[in-house]
Amino acid sequence: MATFLQSTIDKGSDILQDFLCSTCEDKKLDNMADFYCETCVKFYCGKCIGMHSQLFIKHAPYGRGDLKKWPVAKQVEDFLLKCDVHKDKNLELFCDNHIELCCTNCAILNHRHCQKITLISDIVKSQSTDLQQLSVSIQTILKELKKLQDNQEASIQYVQSSYDEQLHKIQNTRREINVALDTIEQKTRKEMLDTLTKLQASTKSEADKCIRLRDELKRLRDATQDISDKSKQELSFIATRKCEGIIKQSKTFLNSTLQDKFYISFQPNSEIVQYLTTLSGLGKIEPMMVQDNPNKVITVQGKSEHNVKISGDSNECNISAILVLPAKQVLVADFNNKSVKLLDQQYQVVSHCSVTGYPLVLCDITPSEVAVAVNETDMNINEVQFITVNNRQLVLGRKLQLQHACIGIAFQKGDMYITDKTALYKYTLNGKLVSKMYKDTSGRYTGKNHC
Template identity: 50%
Template sequence: MQSLQVSYNKQLHEIGQTRQKINTILDEIENTTLKELEDKMTTLKASVNTNVDNCSKLQNELTRLRDTIHDIVDKGKAELSFIASKKCLEKINQSETYLKENLVQVESSLTFHVDSDFQQHLSKLSGLGRIVVCTCTQAVPLPGAPNKVLAVQGKSEYDVSIASDVKNRFDIRAICVLSNDQILVADYTNKRVKLLDHQYQVVGHCDLNAYQFDMCRITSSEVAVAVDVDQKNEVQFVSVNDGRLVKGRKLRFKHPCYGIAHNLQYLYLTSGTALYKYSMSGDLLIKLYENKSYPLTGNRMVDITFFFINNYKEFSYSIMIFTYSLKC
C-alpha cells in the first residue's frame, strides 16, 4: 500500500509538471501571435504617417505657389505670372498622381483568424495522457531468510560437443528454448549454433562462420543471432525445419551487436555503450539509451530464462542446467 501511495504521489507531480509545460508552450504561442499583431500595426502606422507627411508637403507647396501667383498678378508682371502658373499646374498634376497611387484604397484594418485545427485538436483530447496500471509480481523472501528468493533444487551437466568442432574448448554465449522442447545453443568459439533435443543431445548444427555474441527467440521455430563477420556487425536469423537448422535472412548494422532481444515485433540491440530499438526489417526506430563513460557500459541485455555455466576443461564440452524454485 505504501508503494502504491508513493507511485500515486509521483504521478500526481508528473501531471502537474505536464500542465506547467503546456502552460509555458501556450504562453509562448500567445506571445508570438501578439508580437505579429504589434509588428503589423507598426508597419501600417508607418505607412499612414508617410502618406500624411507627403500630403502635407504637397499642400504646403501648392499654398506657396498660390500666394506667389496672387502677388505677381497684383504687381502686373505678366511674364512671371505665366511661369508661376505653369509650375502650379505641374505641382497640381504631381499631387493628383500621388493621391491616385497612394490614397485611393480601401481603409486598412487588422483581423485575427483563429487556428481552427489547433482548437479542434485540443477539444478532441480526453486528457493530458493515459494512466496505466502496472502490475509487477515480486517474490517475497521468507522471514529470517533475507535476499534468498531463489533456491537451487538440482543441477545436470550435459556434453554438447560434436566431432566436427574445431576447437578444444567452447564458449556458450546464449541458449534458447523453442517448441517441442527443442533447445538452441550459440557456440561462440566454434562459430556455430547447435540444436539439442529434450535429452540435451546434439541432433543438428548450423555453421555461421562468425562469432556469436547473443541469441534470442523470434518465433516458436526461429531465433536471431547477433554475430560479428570480419568486423561486420550482423543479425543472422536461423530456423528449425524438420529437425534441421536453416539459415534465413540477414540484417547488417553500423554498430557492434553484443546483445539482442525480441519483444512485440521489435528488435533490441546493444552496442556496448548504447541500446537501440529496431523494426524487424532492420530500420532504426530509436536509440533508447547511451553511456560512453566506459567501453562496455551497456554490454548485455539479461534474459533470465536459463542460467548456464561454460566448462572450459580441455576436450570437455558441456553445459550445466540448473533448476530453480521461488522461495515465497
C-alpha cells in the first residue's frame, strides 16, 4: 500500500495527497515519489525510477501527469473513512433522516429510531458522485472563507487602531477638564487674594489713623504737662481746645471702628463634586459599523452651496476631494490653494493646513487620520501626506515620498493602493512598495483620473 506523507495533513496543505518513494522509504529516507508503477505497485522518486526502468523495460510507470491512475494512499482512505466521533470505527452507514454518515456505534447510539439507514456500499451502486464539481464548490467556499478571514483580521486591526485613537481622545478630554478646573482654581485664588488685599488695606488704614491719633495725643499730653505750672493762660487755652478736639476725634474713631478680627473663609462648591459623581464616564462609547458595501444604493436628498474660502487663500477655491469621517467631520482638499480644510457641521472652516503640492484625493486610514495624495509635476513632488484630526484641529503627520505620480489612493485591510496615470501599486502604511498590481498604457489615464 502507498505511504501517505502525513505532514501534508498536519500543515493543512492545499496538496492533500502525496507519496513517498518506496525504495527510499526502505532506506529510512523520506523522498517524495514522482512515478508509480502499477505492475510493481510501488512508487519511485526521480533517482530510483532510472534503475527501475533498466530492470523492468516493459513496465510503464505513471508520472505526476497521470495522478488519476495512481492509487489512493492509505492515509487518505483513513482520513476519509474514519468516524469523527469513534476514531477506531469506519463509516459504513448513511442515515437519510439526519443526512449523516455514521459508523455502527453511531447507528446504535444516535440513529436506532431512524427509519432509513442504508449501507454506503449499497448506496454507491445506484448513486454517482461528481467529485470535480465538488472540488470546484470547495475551492469557491475556501476563497470566500479566506476573504472573510482576511476581512475579520483587518477588522481586528482597524478596531484596535480606532481604540488607540479614541483612547488618545479620552486623554485629551481629561486634559481639557484639567485645564478647565485649573482655570476655575485660578479664578478662586484671585478672588481670595483680592479679598485679602481689601481686608488688609482697610485694616492698615485704620491702624495708621490709630497711630496718628495716639501720636498727637502723646504730644499734647507732654505739652500740657510742660505748661501746667507756668501760668501761661493763652497756651493753656489753646492746649485745652486742641486736646478736646483730638479726644473727640479719638472717641469717634473708637466708636466707629470694629474691634473684631477678620479671617478669610472658603466654602467649596459642592455641586461640582456632586455633578461629577453622577457621571458614568468622560463621554459616550459605542461601536460603529464601517460601511464597506460598494453596491449600496445612495439616494440624493438635496444639495446646498457653501463658501470655504478663508482670508489666507490667494486663489479661488477648487475642491478636488471631499471626505466625511465617522465623527461627521468634513474634510475638503482645496486644489488651487494647496491646502486641506476641516469643516464643522455648519460647513464653516474651523481649521486648515497647507501641503507641499496640489492635493488630489483624500482617503481615511483611521477614524481620525487621513492620507492625501499630493502632486506637483514642475517641482517633482509625488507624496502621500498623512493628516490627523485632533480636537477640531488638523495636524500634519508623516510623509511618504513616491517614485511615481500619486493621483489616486485607497486603504484596505492594512495596505494602501496608489495609482499613477497608468498603473496600480500596493504599498504598506510605512511606504514599502509591495507590488505593481496593474499597468495599462493604452490610454493617457487608464489609472484613476486626477480630475
